[in-house]
Amino acid sequence: MKVARFHAPGDIRLEDAPEPEPGPGELKLRVRNCSTCGTDVKISRFGHHHIVPPRVMGHEIAGEVVAAGAGTEGWAPGDRVQVIAAIPCGTCAECRRGRMTVCSRQESMGYHYDGAFAEYMIVPAKVLAVAGVNRIPEGVSFAEASVAEPLACVLNGQELARVGEGDDVVVFGSGPIGCLHVRVARARGAARVFLIELNADRLHRASELVKPDAAILAGDTDPIEAVRDLTGGRGADVIITAAAAHTPQQQAQWMAAPGGRISFFGGLPKDDPVISCDSNQVHYRELSIVGANGSSPAHNARALELIGTGEVPVHDLVTHRVPLADVHRALDLVARGEAIKVTVEP
Numbered sequence: 001m002k003v004a005r006f007h008a009p010g011d012i013r014l015e016d017a018p019e020p021e022p023g024p025g026e027l028k029l030r031v032r033n034c035s036t037c038g039t040d041v042k043i044s045r046f047g048h049h050h051i052v053p054p055r056v057m058g059h060e061i062a063g064e065v066v067a068a069g070a071g072t073e074g075w076a077p078g079d080r081v082q083v084i085a086a087i088p089c090g091t092c093a094e095c096r097r098g099r100m101t102v103c104s105r106q107e108s109m110g111y112h113y114d115g116a117f118a119e120y121m122i123v124p125a126k127v128l129a130v131a132g133v134n135r136i137p138e139g140v141s142f143a144e145a146s147v148a149e150p151l152a153c154v155l156n157g158q159e160l161a162r163v164g165e166g167d168d169v170v171v172f173g174s175g176p177i178g179c180l181h182v183r184v185a186r187a188r189g190a191a192r193v194f195l196i197e198l199n200a201d202r203l204h205r206a207s208e209l210v211k212p213d214a215a216i217l218a219g220d221t222d223p224i225e226a227v228r229d230l231t232g233g234r235g236a237d238v239i240i241t242a243a244a245a246h247t248p249q250q251q252a253q254w255m256a257a258p259g260g261r262i263s264f265f266g267g268l269p270k271d272d273p274v275i276s277c278d279s280n281q282v283h284y285r286e287l288s289i290v291g292a293n294g295s296s297p298a299h300n301a302r303a304l305e306l307i308g309t310g311e312v313p314v315h316d317l318v319t320h321r322v323p324l325a326d327v328h329r330a331l332d333l334v335a336r337g338e339a340i341k342v343t344v345e346p
Helices: 040-045 125-130 140-144 148-160 176-187 200-210 223-230 246-255 279-284 297-307 324-336
Strands: 001-007 009-014 029-035 062-067 078-081 118-121 133-134 169-174 192-197 216-217 236-241 256-264 288-291 318-323 341-345
Touching: 001 324, 009 324, 029 078, 029 140, 040 324, 062 118, 062 140, 062 148, 078 140, 133 297, 140 148, 140 297, 140 318, 140 341, 148 176, 148 236, 148 256, 148 297, 169 176, 169 246, 176 192, 176 200, 176 236, 192 200, 192 223, 200 216, 216 223, 223 246, 236 246, 246 256, 246 279, 318 324, 324 341
Parallel strands: 169 192, 169 236, 192 216, 236 256, 256 288, 318 341
Antiparallel strands: 001 009, 029 062, 029 118, 029 341, 062 078, 078 133
């Protein structure tokens, strides 16, 4: 079979590999879709401290069961499934408290285990042990199902920020995650959703698809003043920084309504993670600042349900489909921001 293996930064090779066979507690999948994200681009350029090369990349996984190892009752060839990316241990103090997204022993597909930039792959027993394999609902395509993993991360972020009925929500960043945030906020009952972006082309492309109540081009206008104008001076109830940049996190403090919630959804570079925070702004206006780190198996299951019911449509967000042989082009499309969601079809 063909696989795309990371060997070193700037060195991803399309190679031949023997077809794997499942051991006890494992599933073998025929990969149908593995979507890509900015993290894949970062790995391809800089590597990752959890990846010991060579490693098959790809963590937004949808495929078909072709073989089931011993002890995998309930699964059979032909089952259409989606697989989690982040694998909690299920037994540490955080997992036992229901906080699987911050598991102290978390592992990941495409990092610790070979991922889905391959024609076939093995789902480790650890994934099945934490209910990390989900059946794809009838009528949901493999490509749509592969978007369940990033959607699950968005669900986690919005739950932590308590997005709800009647909220005015600001989303910084109009990439695929920003687009999903717009749609999830609407599904959770937000009154209005405003999208902020620096790149005019990206903002236009995203706005045409997800139709925010206002699209704010940050390079042309002060986003703080724009949000205040849109909300009659009150500010937004929730601000989600779905962009890996310092400025949105700092600006969010000044566009939040009293009692507002700020989600630091996008992480900052590890060598430059510090921002300025006006503590009095947070204190006197009772603001809440929350982080968001990936998703749990339960978030993945709920994400598939939302896709299946049509509450959060994702089919139109998959703007590019490429074969495994063109994986470098897929990563380049993501890096250049010329697509919303790029999916690899081995």
